[in-house]
Amino acid sequence: MEKAIRVNVNGRTIEAKVEPRLLLVHFLREVAGFTGTHIGCETSVCGACTVLLEGRAVKSCTLFAVQADGRKVETVEGLAHNGQLHAVQEGFWNEHGLQCGFCTPGMIMTVCQLLSDNPDPTREQIRHGLEGNLCRCTGYVHIVNAVRAAAKMLAART
Amino acid sequence: MATTTPTKTQNLVGRRVRRQEDPRLITGTATYVEDIKMPGMLYAVIVRSPHAAARIRGLDTAAAAQAPGVQAVFTGVDVEGVGPVPCAAALPGLRVPKHTILASHRVYYVGHPVVVVVATDRYLARDAAERIEIDYDPLPAVSDPEKALAPGAPPVHPEWPDNVAFTSHTEGGDLKQAFATADLIVKQRILSQRLIPMAMETRGVVAEWRAGEKHLTIYSSTQIPHLMRTQVALMLGIPENHLRVVAPEVGGGFGSKLNVYAEEALMGFIAMRVNKPIKWIESRRENFQVTIHGRGHVDYAELSAKKDGTITGLKIKIIQDQGAYHQLLGPLMPALSVLMMPGIYNFHNVEADIVGVFTNAAPTDAYRGAGRPEATHVIERMVDILAAELKMDPAEIRLKNFPSSDAFPFKTATGLFYDSGNYAAPLRRAMDLLDYSSAREEQREARSQGRYLGIGVSTYGEICAFGPSPATPAGGWESATVRIEPTGRVTILTGASPHGQGQETSFAQLAADALGVGLDDVVVLHGDTSVVQYGIGTFGSRATAVGGTAVYLALQDLRVKCLRYAAHLLGVQPEQVDFEGGVFSSSRIANNISIKEVAQEAHVCRNLPPGLEPGLVATRFFEPANFAFPFGAHLAMVEVDQDTGETKILRYIAVDDCGKVINPLLVDGQVHGGVAQGLGQAMLEEAVYDDYGQLVTGELMSYAIPKAQHVPEIECERTETPSPVNPLGVKGVGEAGTIGCSPALVNAVVDALSPLGIRHVDMPMTPQKVWRLMSERKPA
Numbered sequence: 001m002e003k004a005i006r007v008n009v010n011g012r013t014i015e016a017k018v019e020p021r022l023l024l025v026h027f028l029r030e031v032a033g034f035t036g037t038h039i040g041c042e043t044s045v046c047g048a049c050t051v052l053l054e055g056r057a058v059k060s061c062t063l064f065a066v067q068a069d070g071r072k073v074e075t076v077e078g079l080a081h082n083g084q085l086h087a088v089q090e091g092f093w094n095e096h097g098l099q100c101g102f103c104t105p106g107m108i109m110t111v112c113q114l115l116s117d118n119p120d121p122t123r124e125q126i127r128h129g130l131e132g133n134l135c136r137c138t139g140y141v142h143i144v145n146a147v148r149a150a151a152k153m154l155a156a157r158t
Numbered sequence: 159m160a161t162t163t164p165t166k167t168q169n170l171v172g173r174r175v176r177r178q179e180d181p182r183l184i185t186g187t188a189t190y191v192e193d194i195k196m197p198g199m200l201y202a203v204i205v206r207s208p209h210a211a212a213r214i215r216g217l218d219t220a221a222a223a224q225a226p227g228v229q230a231v232f233t234g235v236d237v238e239g240v241g242p243v244p245c246a247a248a249l250p251g252l253r254v255p256k257h258t259i260l261a262s263h264r265v266y267y268v269g270h271p272v273v274v275v276v277a278t279d280r281y282l283a284r285d286a287a288e289r290i291e292i293d294y295d296p297l298p299a300v301s302d303p304e305k306a307l308a309p310g311a312p313p314v315h316p317e318w319p320d321n322v323a324f325t326s327h328t329e330g331g332d333l334k335q336a337f338a339t340a341d342l343i344v345k346q347r348i349l350s351q352r353l354i355p356m357a358m359e360t361r362g363v364v365a366e367w368r369a370g371e372k373h374l375t376i377y378s379s380t381q382i383p384h385l386m387r388t389q390v391a392l393m394l395g396i397p398e399n400h401l402r403v404v405a406p407e408v409g410g411g412f413g414s415k416l417n418v419y420a421e422e423a424l425m426g427f428i429a430m431r432v433n434k435p436i437k438w439i440e441s442r443r444e445n446f447q448v449t450i451h452g453r454g455h456v457d458y459a460e461l462s463a464k465k466d467g468t469i470t471g472l473k474i475k476i477i478q479d480q481g482a483y484h485q486l487l488g489p490l491m492p493a494l495s496v497l498m499m500p501g502i503y504n505f506h507n508v509e510a511d512i513v514g515v516f517t518n519a520a521p522t523d524a525y526r527g528a529g530r531p532e533a534t535h536v537i538e539r540m541v542d543i544l545a546a547e548l549k550m551d552p553a554e555i556r557l558k559n560f561p562s563s564d565a566f567p568f569k570t571a572t573g574l575f576y577d578s579g580n581y582a583a584p585l586r587r588a589m590d591l592l593d594y595s596s597a598r599e600e601q602r603e604a605r606s607q608g609r610y611l612g613i614g615v616s617t618y619g620e621i622c623a624f625g626p627s628p629a630t631p632a633g634g635w636e637s638a639t640v641r642i643e644p645t646g647r648v649t650i651l652t653g654a655s656p657h658g659q660g661q662e663t664s665f666a667q668l669a670a671d672a673l674g675v676g677l678d679d680v681v682v683l684h685g686d687t688s689v690v691q692y693g694i695g696t697f698g699s700r701a702t703a704v705g706g707t708a709v710y711l712a713l714q715d716l717r718v719k720c721l722r723y724a725a726h727l728l729g730v731q732p733e734q735v736d737f738e739g740g741v742f743s744s745s746r747i748a749n750n751i752s753i754k755e756v757a758q759e760a761h762v763c764r765n766l767p768p769g770l771e772p773g774l775v776a777t778r779f780f781e782p783a784n785f786a787f788p789f790g791a792h793l794a795m796v797e798v799d800q801d802t803g804e805t806k807i808l809r810y811i812a813v814d815d816c817g818k819v820i821n822p823l824l825v826d827g828q829v830h831g832g833v834a835q836g837l838g839q840a841m842l843e844e845a846v847y848d849d850y851g852q853l854v855t856g857e858l859m860s861y862a863i864p865k866a867q868h869v870p871e872i873e874c875e876r877t878e879t880p881s882p883v884n885p886l887g888v889k890g891v892g893e894a895g896t897i898g899c900s901p902a903l904v905n906a907v908v909d910a911l912s913p914l915g916i917r918h919v920d921m922p923m924t925p926q927k928v929w930r931l932m933s934e935r936k937p938a
Contacts, residue, residue, distance in 0.1 A: 021281065035193040036186015038409070040358050041442040045858035048358060076186035089184040093176055096823045099831060100658030101183030102358040102409030108184065127866040134858070136358050136410050137658050139830030139895075140866040 005069040009034060010078030018065045025049045027065035028075060036076040036105045040134070047133030050106035051075050057113040059132070076105035079112070087153035088112055088146075097146030099137035107133045111147050120151055170667040170677065174823035178677060179662045188407040191362035191379050196435040199364075200229055202428060203283040204421070204438070205273040205290045206447065207265035210299035210518035210851020211312065214263055214272070218291035222275055225289055227282030230432050232274045232424075234262025240427050241393035243420050245484035246631035249493070252324045255315050255516075257483045259393075259420035259427075265294070266314060266482035267518050268853055269447030271420060276428060276436060299518035299851035303479035304456055306517050314482060314516035323480045323514035324489055328496050330571030331507035336471030340462035344543045349920040350455035350532040352479060352845040353838075354855070355525045356863055359409020360440035361449055363421050365429035374430060375402045378422050381411040381655055382695035385632055386418050387687045393423040394430075401426070405685035408657030412835070413524035414449050415657070416697040417486045446856050451845050452525020454479030455492070455532045461540040462507075467548055467555045471507035474499055474536060480514045481521035487528075487631065488521055489514055494529025494621070497572050501537035502581045502619035502789055504561040506571040518851040524697065526835050527620075527896040534618045535921075538901030542615070542908065543917055551598075552615045552905065553589060557582055560617075567784075567882075576619065576787040577889075583877045584813035585617050585791035591811045591873060592793050605913060610798040610932075611808075614906025616791065618898040622890035623703035623786035623883065635781040636700065637693045638708035640669070640716055642774035644761040646754030648675055650682045650712075653693010654705030659892060660824040661701055665709050667820055668886075672713035673720070673753055674740030691777060699788070699890030702820065707884040708780040715776035720756050726767035727751055727759060786881040786889035790814035792833070792898035794906040800936075803929025805841065805907055807870040812898065814874075817881040817889035825891050826874050832895020833872050838864045839896075840903035844922050911935075 002017040007027070014032045028034045028051065037060060040048030044059040051060045052074040060073075079086035088111050091097065098104040107130070114121060114129040121129065126147045127140065135143060182188040219231045243257040261270050273290050277283035298312035305311055306321040313319040337343060364377040374396060380386050383403040391398040408415065421438055429436045440449065456477040462470045478492040496510040545555040561568045563580040570576065597613055604611035625634040637653035648669050654661060666680035683689055693705070717737070724742035725732040728751060734744045743750035756774075759765065763772045795809040812829050819825050842862040846854040855861040880887030900921060907923050908916060914935035919928065 019281070026280075029193075030195075034186065035189075038190070038359070039192070039439075040360075041858045043442065043857055043859060046358065046442075076184075080185055085184070092184050093180045096176065096827050098180065098183055099660070099827060100358065100408065100410040101179075101188055102190065104183055105186045123871070130866040134358065134863060134865065136356055136412070136835070136863065137831045138827060139832075139834030139864075139872065140869050141830045141872050142827055143866065 003066055005066055007068045008072040010074060020064060020066050022065045023061060024063040024065050024068050025060035028060060028073065034075045034077050038102055038105060040103065047110060048103050048106040050109045050133065052109055052113065057110045076108055087157065088115065088150040090153060091146040091150030095142050095146040095149050097138065097143045103133060103135045107135065107143065111150065114147070115151055115154060119154060121147065123148070170670045171820050173821065175663055175667055175677065175821055176823065177660050177663045178666055179660065190359055190407045190409055191364055191377050192439050194364045194377055194406065196366060199435040199437055200276050200278060200432060201280040201283045202425065202436055202438040203275050203287045204271045205275065205287050206444065207261065207268060207270040207272055209265055209294050209296050210268050210301060211297040212265050212294040213297065214261065214265065214292060215295050216293040217273065219273060221289040222286040225286035227277040227279055228275060228286045229278065230276040232428060234258065234260040234272065237424065237427060240423055243483070244389050244418050244486060245488065246486050247484065247489040248631065249324050249326065249489050252489055253318050255483055259424050267520055268851060269444065269520065274424060274428065276432060301517045301519045301847035301851045303454065303477050303515040303517055306515050307477065307513065314518055318516065321516045323516050326493065326512045328510040328572065329508070330573065333471045333473055333507040333509040336507035337462050340470055341465040342547060343460050343462045344540060344547055345460045346540060346543055346918055348457045348459060348536050348539055350453040350457065350535055351921055352454040352522065353452045353525055353843050354446055354845050354861055355412045355414035355449065355452060357410030357412055357414055360442055360445040361415065361419065361421065362439040363425040364435060364437045365425040366435040367429040367433060369433055373400050374426050375404065376422060376426050377404045377406055379408050379415055380405045381415045381657060381697050383655055383685050383687050384653065384693050385695060386422060389418040390423050390426060394426050402688040405655050411657050412526040413452065413528055413697060416524050416695070417450060442858065443856055446861065447853055448520055450485050450523040451481065451520050452522060453532060454522045457532065457536050459536050459540050461544055463544050467550050467558050469503050469505045469559050471505060472499060472537065473509045476510065476512045478512060478514050479517050479519065479522055481517055481519045483521045485521040485523040488523040491522065491524060491529045495533040497574060498530050498533035498621055499537060500571050501534060502579070502617060503559040508571040519847050526832065527893045528698065530620045530893065531836065531897045531900060534897045535901050538616045538618065539904065539918065542905045546912065546917055553585060553594065556585060556615065556617050574621065575784060577784055577881050577883050578879050579787065579789055580877065580879050581617060581789055584789065584815055587875060587877060588791040588793045588811045588813040591875065592795065592809060597795055610800060610910040612796050612798070612906040612908070612910025614794040614796065614902040614904065614909060616898050616902035616905060619787055619789040620894060620897050621785045621787055622699035622893060623782060624698035624700045625785045626782055633694055635694065635779050636705035636708045637691050637777065637779045638705065638712045639691050639775065639777040640709065640712040642716060642757045644758055646675070646679065646757040648673060648680045650680065650709055651690040652682060652684045652705050652709060653690060654701035655685045655696045656701055657696060659696065659701060659828070660821065664702060664820040664824060665706060668706065668710055669713055672717055674737065675753065699892040703786050703884055703888045703890045704780055704782055706888065707886055708778045710886055711778040711780060712776040715778065716774055719770065719774060720753055722770060723756050723760055723767055724751050727756070727765065782883050784883045786817065786883050788814065788816045788889040788891060788894050790894060790898055792902040794902040796906040796910055798907060798910045798928060800932055803925035803932060805923060805928065809873065810870045811873045812895065813877060814891065814894050815877045815879050816891035816894060817879060818887035819876065819878065820888065828891045829874050829895040830872050832893060833899045834864050834869045836896040836899025837869060837903060840900040840921050840923060842868065842922050
């Protein structure tokens with residue numbers, strides 16, 4: 001019944017035997033040990049579980065772990081390098097883009113894709129790009145500020 | 159005793175300091191309940207009623223008990239020894255149904271817990287849960303509060319066939335006289351619909367029993383770890399000091415975690431029975447069905463006035479949907495509405511009746527604003543209806559009816575004393591920001607083109623910083639312990655339980671200013687009953703005004719003690735010591751000594767000053783003499799699309815006064831988030847039960863919370879009127895945005911639609927509802 005899979009998570013190869021029904025988010029949290037990815041709704045509405053699969057933002061609560069077999073997954077834990085925060089993380093911190101923090105990892109991963117698709121989005125484009133991620137605390141204003149700040153930082157770094 | 163004449167401080171208070179709690183949250187390394195893992199941990203799944211009302215004829219758990227991985231199954235009979243879910247409201251004549259932690263003979267709402275399955279793995283627990291057979295005999299149900307009061311309605315609890323949970327009557331002044339002498343009385347039925355709080359993190363519990371020590375630890379996503387410990391210990395019949403409650407990282411609450419829930423005692427009970435750690439994480443569907451809902455008001459209001467716009471009296475009847483049970487504070491919610499019914503207007507004749515109603519639905523309780531958004535929505539709508547009737551400008555009628563800024567403390571018709579205020583200031587500022595007269599000109603222009611442009615005015619006051627203990631069910635004080643550790647680092651233990659508000663930062667700002675240490679020298683601990691002295695918790699916009707004040711007082715005590723210690727070490731009198739930038743010095747001598755050195759000396763004690771004890775620890779409990787009453791003005795400019803009924807918010811201006819501000823960045827965040835939740839109520843959200851008591855909006859796919867595109871850019875400003883209730887002068891801001899927002903938006907839409915003769919729209923103002931209203935009224 002179990003299937004052997006190999007998933008590259010944040011640059012580390014994780015090999016495991018999993019049930020075919022194991023959700024990717026449970027694999028990441030409980031098998032790979034990356035609990036930064038959260039489960040908010042189990043129906044792909046809220047976006048708290050967003051991770052990058054081969055560089056594209058996906059909702060890990062409605063993918064099976066076996067669908068990630070042989071592929072590359074990035075979670076929020078993989079963003080900072082050598083103690084240096086990713087620009088998107090910096091942006092969220094500087095602009096108070098989070099309160100309770102529960103939606104934040106998924107929000108940050110979505111923003112990573114948003115900014116890789118469009119390095120200089122308008123506020124309206126940012127709001128559109130975040131439609132798959134819910135936040136109940138911030139009213140989104142500071143999140144939009146955070147994305148703008150991250151875009152500027154990324155532009156300055158390159 | 160030395161005095162602590164204020165020295166030049168770093169003045170971090172008042173600055174936009176980014177948060178100390180963020181690094182763990184933005185790197186995915188924070189620990190929420192679901193992130194807790196323990197050896198041998200088991201998983202619980204709860205089987206819940208699919209019926210709103212039914213008798214349980216039989217239960218068969220045998221197949222589930224034998225399913226793979228299953229360790230135990232519990233039913234209502236098994237937990238009969240556990241006390242009921244508590245209600246702390248002590249209203250005269252309150253009918254309190256016995257709220258057992260599992261149903262045994264009858265279920266009262268969809269989601270009512272019936273059976274718990276415990277297995278080694280969450281998937282296996284869910285598999286086994288599907289093998290539970292429950293034989294229900296469905297009964298007629300009623301989930302609408304007005305229908306529940308109608309003759310012949312199905313009784314929710316058979317012992318109270320009228321479905322009345324409680325009634326209350328309040329009077330102030332002489333309403334009969336006011337109505338008899340009024341030039342006009344305007345009337346309106348106003349809904350504040352049932353809402354689902356929807357914190358991003360659902361509830362969850364991990365319980366761990368250590369049999370040898372007879373010690374139970376419950377990790378729960380809660381706003382009130384200490385109150386919960388007291389209550390759950392009583393429910394389980396264990397000594398309170400054998401129970402530790404930990405609120406780890408909490409992913410939002412908004413009142414929905416200001417409660418004691420069946421699952422907290424249930425998991426504690428099961429951990430003790432199976433002698434292994436156990437985890438239960440609420441699914442989103444469960445969260446919608448069983449975690450408290452908010453509001454649920456049908457209000458009938460009558461406002462009396464003179465021809466010149468002077469308001470003279472308000473009469474209100476509140477029909478409030480309690481749901482099937484009372485949760486911790488449920489029955490107090492409409493009472494809070496009554497307290498705030500006069501808003502911030504200078505009239506003194508009121509009469510209010512509340513009927514609390516049982517329905518076959520989830521219990522209602524405190525949701526962000528908790529009674530005040532309902533009250534504010536009513537008075538702010540009524541003032542607009544009055545203005546329209548008198549053909550007065552809605553801003554002008556408000557300015558006319560505010561008490562003057564020298565009338566504080568202002569005694570209200572409901573017996574409150576508003577602490578301080580200058581109600582015209584935020585309204586005038588908001589009008590300037592909007593350029594109010596130009597906006598009205600623009601509106602006239604739009605109307606001449608057949609467009610529906612509206613301007614909504616909302617001026618609110620709120621009661622918060624709960625509060626004086628005699629006015630609260632379980633104590634209204636808050637506690638703080640501050641320790642200066644031997645290395646000079648500062649540890650703050652607060653009885654408040656922040657879960658996103660940012661007090662790990664704002665309290666560190668207080669400490670940095672008081673003790674001359676860096677922000678990174680300070681750690682703020684909270685949410686663990688074995689670490690922190692007893693406290694009350696975070697709700698009712700109280701954590702900074704009450705909890706922050708306790709921190710401030712403890713810091714002052716330590717500062718005095720350090721100064722006496724420093725004087726002794728420097729060989730001068732305490733009054734000869736200056737303290738600046740963390741260094742004690744005296745103009746009389748060349749030496750100085752840092753607070754870090756004093757901290758070390760106070761612990762190694764080689765040279766203890768006479769009359770001083772070793773150590774640097776101070777604990778203070780702050781009991782406020784009054785509530786605090788923030789206020790403000792929110793203006794919205796909207797355009798309604800006549801073809802679709804969609805409302806576009808063109809401008810949103812929030813000018814709030816929450817007293818002194820410790821960290822403006824965090825206050826902006828609170829206002830933004832509050833406004834978004836008010837907007838959710840005004841435009842999008844409604845918990846809908848059908849005639850069978852089924853929750854139709856049972857998932858995020860059918861219950862719309864605001865997305866980024868729904869929330870406009872919020873133009874945020876403040877006026878600052880310090881509160882005299884606490885030495886920090888702060889009032890509270892957690893709920894202000896929610897309270898101010900919904901009337902601003904509804905008043906704006908009604909203003910837009912007023913050429914069609916529309917004078918009220920109930921929330922949520924969905925495009926469909928607005929389009930239908932417009933279509934009915936549009937001239938053929």
